Amino acid sequence: MKILGIETSCDETAAAVVEDGRKILSNIIASQIDAHKLYGGVVPEIASRLHCENIIGVCEEALEKAGCKLDEVDAIAVTNAPGLIGALLVGVNFAKGLALAAGKPLIPVHHIKAHAAANYLVYPDFAPPYLCLTVSGGHSQIMEVRSYTDFKVIGRSIDDAAGEAFDKAARALGFPYPGGVYIDRCASGRNILIDSKKYPLPFPKTPNPFDFSFSGLKTAVINLIHNAEQRGETLDKDSLAGSFQYTVCDILVSKLINAALKYGGGSTQIAVTGGVAANSCLREMLTERMREHFEKAPFFPPLPLCGDNAAMVAAQGYYEFKAGNTANMTLNAFASFEL
Ligand code: KG4
Ligand code: ZN
DSSP, X not given: OEEEEEEOSSSEEEEEEEETTTEEEEEEEEEXXXXXXXXXXXXXXXXXXXXXXXXXXXXXXXXXXXXXXGGGOOEEEEEEESSOHHHHHHHHHHHHHHHHHHTOXXXXXXXXXXXXXXXXXXXXXXXXXXXXXXXXSSOEEEEEEOSSSOEEEEEEBSSSOHHHXXXXXXXXXTOOSSTHHHHHHHHTTOOHHHHHHHSOOOOOOOSSTXXXXXXXXXXXXXXXXXXXXXXXXXXXXXXXXXXXXXXXXXXXXXXXXXXXXXHTGGGOOEEEESGGGGOHHHHHHHXXXXXXXXXXXXXXXXXXXXXXXXXXXXXHHHHHHHTTOXXXXXXXXXXXXXX
C-alpha cells in the first residue's frame, strides 16, 4: 500500500511516498529556516504563507521521485495536530482537496505519533511495544507505545520543550535559529567534568519524576551570561554550551531509563525521536547508560529522519489506516491534541 504523506505543522513543508509503512519511495522537505532565522524563531504567519507557496511543488516532487502518479497512491495521510494552527490548516486543506479530487481515503495523523514512526522506516523488525522519548522544538514526552496507534504519556515537559530550551540557550549564547545543532557542534568533544564544574547547572525536580522542566535551566544560562557581562568578564561559550548540553541530556536519559526500569525492566525497547534525537551527546549517553541494564541498544532514527519530515507521517498513516482511523471531508486541524 502506497501512502502520500503531507507535513506542515511547523516550518517544514514536506511530502513523501511510503510503501506499507516501512519503505521510503520519496521524501521531500522544503525547509523555511532561512526565512525565520531573521526573526530568531518561527513566525507563524510567514510559515503558513510559505506552506501555501511550496505545498504543490513539494507534493509533485514527492510523487515524481517515487515514480508514481496521484491515482497510483492508495491513500493520503496528513498531520492535523498538534502544531501551528495556520500552518496545519494549509496541509489539512490541501490533503482534503487532493483526497476529494483523486477519490482516495484521507488519514489524519498526530505529529507526535508520526515522530515515533520514523524508526519503522529504518529498522524493519522494530515494532511496539516500546517506550518512546520524543524530544523536539515543541514537545518532550516519554510515552508507552502499546501498539502502533495506542500511546500513553507517562511524562512530559511542564514548561519549555527540550528543543525550545536548546534554542533559547543558543540564542543567549549568540547562535542563529534553530540553535540546538550549534550547541551540539560547539559542545562536542569537550570535557564535561571541567565544563560542569566551571558552569554548574541545576537538575530540576518535578512532582511527577518522569516529567521534565527545562525553563529554569535556560534561565540559569541566561543569568550566567548577564552576570559575566556585568562584571566585564569573558564567558567561555563552548564550556557553557557543554555544561548545558550535558545537563539536558543527563535529565532526559536519567528519566527515560528510570521510566523504562519501572514500566518493563531490562527487556524494554527504547526509542528516541524528534529533532533533539539528532543530538550527539544524547545518542552517546543513552547508548552508553543502557548497556548496564538493557538487553537492546536504543533505537534512534538517522539524522535526516529526526526532524520534521513527511515519510514519518506516511508511515504512521499506514498503521492508522490499518486500524480504521480515516477521516471525512469535515477533518479539522488542532493546535493541541491529546494522544
Ligand atoms: O522535530 P523538529 O524538527 O520540529 C518540531 O517538531 O519541533 O525539532 C526541531 C528542534 C529544534 O529545537 C532544534 O534546535 C532541535 O530540534 N535540534 C537539536 C539538534 N538538531 C535539531 N537540538 C540539539 N542538538 C541537535 N543536534
Ligand atoms: Zn516535529
